[in-house]
Amino acid sequence: MPIARSDAVIWIWQQPCYTVETVTPARRNLYSMSDLWGGLTQAFWLLATMDADLVEISLRSLRVTLTALLVASVVALPFAAFLVVRRFRLRRMTIAVLNALMGLPPVVVGLVVYVFLSRSGPFGVFGLLFTPTAMIIAQVIIIVPLIASIAHQSLRELWGDYHDLLISLNTTQFQRIQALLWDGRRALLTAALAGFGRAIGEVGAIMIVGGNIDHATRVLTTAIALETGKGDFALALALGFVLIALAVAVNLMIHRLSHTESEGRW
Amino acid sequence: MQMFPLVAKQAVVRRQGKVLAGPIDLTLQGQGVTIVIGPNGAGKTSLLKMLHGIVRLNGGSLSWACPTVEARKHQGFVFQAPVMMRRSVIENIAYPLRLIGVAKAEARLRAQDWAGQVGLGHALKQQATMLSGGERQKLALARALIRDPQVLFLDEPCASLDGRATREIEEILTRAAANGTRLIMSTHNMGQAQRLADEVIFVLHGKIHEFLPAEVFFASPATQQGRAFLRGDIVE
Numbered sequence: 498m499p500i501a502r503s504d505a506v507i508w509i510w511q512q513p514c515y516t517v518e519t520v521t522p523a524r525r526n527l528y529s530m531s532d533l534w535g536g537l538t539q540a541f542w543l544l545a546t547m548d549a550d551l552v553e554i555s556l557r558s559l560r561v562t563l564t565a566l567l568v569a570s571v572v573a574l575p576f577a578a579f580l581v582v583r584r585f586r587l588r589r590m591t592i593a594v595l596n597a598l599m600g601l602p603p604v605v606v607g608l609v610v611y612v613f614l615s616r617s618g619p620f621g622v623f624g625l626l627f628t629p630t631a632m633i634i635a636q637v638i639i640i641v642p643l644i645a646s647i648a649h650q651s652l653r654e655l656w657g658d659y660h661d662l663l664i665s666l667n668t669t670q671f672q673r674i675q676a677l678l679w680d681g682r683r684a685l686l687t688a689a690l691a692g693f694g695r696a697i698g699e700v701g702a703i704m705i706v707g708g709n710i711d712h713a714t715r716v717l718t719t720a721i722a723l724e725t726g727k728g729d730f731a732l733a734l735a736l737g738f739v740l741i742a743l744a745v746a747v748n749l750m751i752h753r754l755s756h757t758e759s760e761g762r763w
Numbered sequence: 764m765q766m767f768p769l770v771a772k773q774a775v776v777r778r779q780g781k782v783l784a785g786p787i788d789l790t791l792q793g794q795g796v797t798i799v800i801g802p803n804g805a806g807k808t809s810l811l812k813m814l815h816g817i818v819r820l821n822g823g824s825l826s827w828a829c830p831t832v833e834a835r836k837h838q839g840f841v842f843q844a845p846v847m848m849r850r851s852v853i854e855n856i857a858y859p860l861r862l863i864g865v866a867k868a869e870a871r872l873r874a875q876d877w878a879g880q881v882g883l884g885h886a887l888k889q890q891a892t893m894l895s896g897g898e899r900q901k902l903a904l905a906r907a908l909i910r911d912p913q914v915l916f917l918d919e920p921c922a923s924l925d926g927r928a929t930r931e932i933e934e935i936l937t938r939a940a941a942n943g944t945r946l947i948m949s950t951h952n953m954g955q956a957q958r959l960a961d962e963v964i965f966v967l968h969g970k971i972h973e974f975l976p977a978e979v980f981f982a983s984p985a986t987q988q989g990r991a992f993l994r995g996d997i998v999e
């Protein structure tokens with residue numbers, strides 16, 4: 498059956514070590530099902546016993562990404578509002594560049610940050626390479642364009658509504674930005690959460706600048722990459738489930754904290 | 764402060780090659796209520812925005828008796844489609860005061876008072892975006908009056924109000940005018956125009972077609988178009 502064979506080929510391709518001749522479609526299902534099941538049970542046990550390593554890397558993931566998110570939001574949100582209220586010559590171009598930067602390949606960002614932070618690089622003296630700070634820097638660079646672009650989209654709409662009123666009331670540039678950021682906070686939250694999602698799941702850049710060092714820069718995504726490489730799919734999957742749970746939990750919590758779901762509030 | 768006369772000389776507003784208003788030659792003195800009338804699309808809104816100074820002139824000039832920056836601080840504008848900020852009613856009304864540095868408690872107190880005057884006292888905590896069309900206009904009026912402007916532009920402020928609310932708003936406007944606020948207002952309600960107007964600007968095709976004292980205009984408009992408009996006929 499040609500279809501089954503090509504399935505098997507795909508499966509083999511996904512495996513780190515090649516055991517070409519022994520694989521049959523039936524065994525394939527058995528394997529992946531047991532991996533999934535094993536992953537789930539292992540995730541459950543890791544969580545139930547509050548495995549020390551798991552807690553450590555989960556907290557580091559959270560700390561790195563939330564810090565990056567905070568820094569990125571502080572930069573990106575006011576910048577987005579500024580782009581909306583201020584007309585200047587290169588404005589269109591800035592927006593186009595920002596949109597293009599959304600598609601920045603993380604690996605390349607990691608590489609560039611690596612070069613800048615490495616011993617011989619311009620910021621080498623700070624000794625930041627292979628520290629969580631380096632990972633934060635890389636994540637900030639990756640998500641600032643994303644947050645700024647999404648924020649800009651929604652703030653532009655809001656500015657369309659507010660334009661006449663704010664001009665008529667003689668507001669200063671700063672007051673306009675203030676009003677947009679405050680009244681648009683619901684949409685801005687969505688922009689920030691998109692940034693969070695991108696950052697917490699990112700692996701390429703932080704692997705390069707963080708180095709995935711145990712007890713220093715290992716986070717959930719880099720640990721998953723490592724365990725997959727070692728062939729421990731169950732553990733990798735377990736970490737994956739924890740990562741997903743974490744991302745969902747943070748999303749729900751932030752929404753909850755900001756009351757965005759209650760009707761009629763902004 | 765002496766703001767008037769307001770003088771427009773050959774003032775033009777053009778957008779996308781189309782003349783929205785102008786050329787306008789006009790001198791407005793500091794007393795009375797000026798009512799702007801004219802058919803849909805004639806340029807009433809454009810004229811009011813031009814006089815208020817929130818649209819860029821493409822030609823001509825506009826000058827107050829004082830520096831324009833100063834003049835802008837003492838003007839209010841109620842838009843035809845009121846802008847509801849995504850805040851509560853009381854925060855919307857207090858906003859102009861907060862902008863000029865009035866403390867929050869004080870601003871809210873005065874906002875509450877104005878909300879009561881326009882008949883929104885029951886809805887202080889409500890989100891402004893949830894208000895009905897008429898309530899929005901009341902909010903916009905309160906928000907424009909809270910800074911106690913010397914000049915108030917109103918673009919069809921009673922367009923979606925019922926009869927009773929219209930009368931209440933007219934009372935507020937009359938009181939404001941008696942206290943020295945200069946009103947410049949557009950309307951499609953000829954009854955209202957006759958009740959409030961001291962002078963009438965009849966706008967047609969972006970230009971000031973007639974500018975007359977109210978009793979003169981309503982008794983006998985100077986042009987055939989003015990007569991047709993008052994009769995409710997089609998104006999060419």
Ligand SMILES: Nc1ncnc2c1ncn2[C@@H]1O[C@H](COP(=O)(O)OP(=O)(O)OP(=O)(O)O)[C@@H](O)[C@H]1O
Nearest residue numbers: 778779781783801802803804805806807808809810
């Ligand atoms: N930004 C704009 N760009 C292009 N055309 C515009 C713009 N704003 C208004 N216009 C046009 O200018 C004309 C005058 O508009 P304006 O809003 O001043 O009319 P109006 O007298 O207030 O009408 P209404 O009684 O319906 O409120 C209309 O034909 C309108 O389509």
Ligand SMILES: [Mg+2]
Nearest residue numbers: 807808843918
């Ligand atoms: Mg209009």
